Amino acid sequence: MTNHPEQQYLDLINHLIHKGDRRMDRTGTGTLSTVGAMMRFDMSGGAFPVYTTKRVFWKTAVKEMLWFLTGQTNIQSLLRENVRIWTDWPLAAYRKATGEEISQEDFEGRIVADDEFASKWGDLGPVYGKQWRRWLGADGKEYDQVAEVIATLKSNPSSRRMLFHAWNVPELGTMALPPCHMTYQFYASGLGREEPPKLSLMVNQRSCDIGLGNPFNICQQAALLAMVAQQVDMTPSELIWVGGDVHLYLDHMEMAETLLSREPRPFPTLTLARKPASIDDYKIADFEVVGYDPHPAIEAPVAV
Template structure:
């Protein structure tokens, strides 16, 4: 019997606990770190790689991916979807600038209620969505990298240039957080002969390069949302999802996540759920969270893990 693919994640955590390089990091929390890791997930049978050794709130992860795809960079639209995972950075900036001891709940309420306040304090700078959909070159021209990839997949699927990325050197200092998952590259296998009469579809794979990976809090979200993206793009270009390949650079476990690590290492993975898309939207811009139909998800209980800001 094949080994459960979630063991790739558990093995990486075990390696960090046992052999990780102890480091002081940007947040001051401290980490156990390693350099260079890879995980591969086969999505060809509808598998949705949502980890099972703790409950992953996959809808929140997919909502974040849908937000990236809109090109938006303000947390107001995320908060309207009840997604709070980006609030820490603008909240910290607001407290530092004003000296106000405002609670996260009150800050989020002001963002939601006051558009002017949200415009001033809720924007994250030119983070992922801005770079993916509205990268501005030296001549002031905007580039929609997502649209470009989809067009190339339709017209030249053998291309080695089907990628988008977010590491815009000239705008890094304006971002609330530098991009962690940086490069997304697509690859098509089993391409049907365009001259033959066949209903065969190409198989679409996605490789994600991530320079920095919070293995406890970030990676479970990243894998789920990247798998969702692969399903969406495959549907838009009339292909079938194949393999999600994840490559990490500095992969780390925060020192205040050690109890988390020990807990999930004591648990046995359960079968991954399945994902199907309930409809085919007109474009990559038109997906909604209700389009993602997930069945068979029966994870171990959730674990609260603190974020390092």
């Protein structure tokens, strides 16, 4: 299926393997890297771009997006949803500060059970959700960028200013990890016609771990497009992803070769079971995904 939309992902991996710039990185792992990449996924027929050449745990990815939308920055609520993808950073900070070689499981157990411990050790700093929903301006006011985008889509959908981002320069140093997926820009088309307008989303990502991060990112960004489109009475159209520094970690080479040996299968379809009152009210149970039949999952290490 060479015309399968997932082929874009496989072509990018292949490019990194054969033409990527070999370089050392922040984590000390080493990568094959390139700059400037684009992928486009058509969601107009209900397609949900969850990669199929390995199993993507799409519920975990969507739960992370729902967490971003709450504006929270503490991993306690994530862990209560059994989402463990952010634990590595506060765990490393705790071990460094205390010298205690606590296991990840025990650390997460303490975060979940002890609010005081979670408050001290489970916060990631002013990461995505804080910037999206509670950006603190120089005037001392908090700005809800997501709500503003939705309001503009309803009142002035041809605007060229419908975006939100998380690259808050003064606060980068206090974040567990500076934002990788930085800018989300919405574009409405087909305005003024009888059928509902179409909504597209372009995401600019400054840094992308192609093996582990990108499958999650694409899935959750597609979920966001579906939610926003529903809230403004539009239909999802295109998810456009633009990558800056796109890299393959050297210890992901075996995974990459396995992915390239597999044939993509049809994407599943996504239906939202209800229309919540606002963007704040979605639950994981609202996402009905049908027809997901991926190849088996592939284990690979996370670079911290």
